[in-house]
Amino acid sequence: MKVSEVMTAPPVCVAPHVPLDEVTDRMAEYSVGSVLVVEDGALHGIVTDRDLAVRGLGGGLDATARVDAVMSPRVITVEATDDLQVAYRTFRRTGVRRLPVLESGRVVGVLTLDDLLLDVFRRFADLLGPVAASVLQEPPGPPAAGT
DSSP, X not given: OBGGGTSBSSOOXXXXXXXXXXXXXXXXXXXXXXXXXXXXXXXXXXXXXXXXXXXXXXXXXXXXXXXXXXXXXXXXXXXXXXXXXXXXXXXXXXXXXXXXXXXXXXXXXXXXXXXXXXXXXXXXHHHHHHHHHHHHHSOOOOOOTTO
């Protein structure tokens, strides 16, 4: 399975000059814990809710400060065409919770630990589906004693 089959697309993105209060509004609007900082399709960084709390408003910056003042510019990425096992290894090796997904150098999505967890649940449900169907189709057993 490829990263592109599990990633969230399109990702929530902002430009480097966007003020912090707009970033928090965007996070709330889309119910996400991070946004990618992108300009002309090129990834410049990532900012998480923790970045905003610790380096942004918690660090004394004004809500009108630019997002590029608190973003993490060194971003670990995966390719949309990578096998999902590459993403698993990258998460394990780096300890990050979010991986921007690139295709030909341009941002096309984001892969989170939650995306992987949902994929595992889907696979597990696929495995259990036939088992559950066979269990539910069995005729009921004899009545319990005393009923």
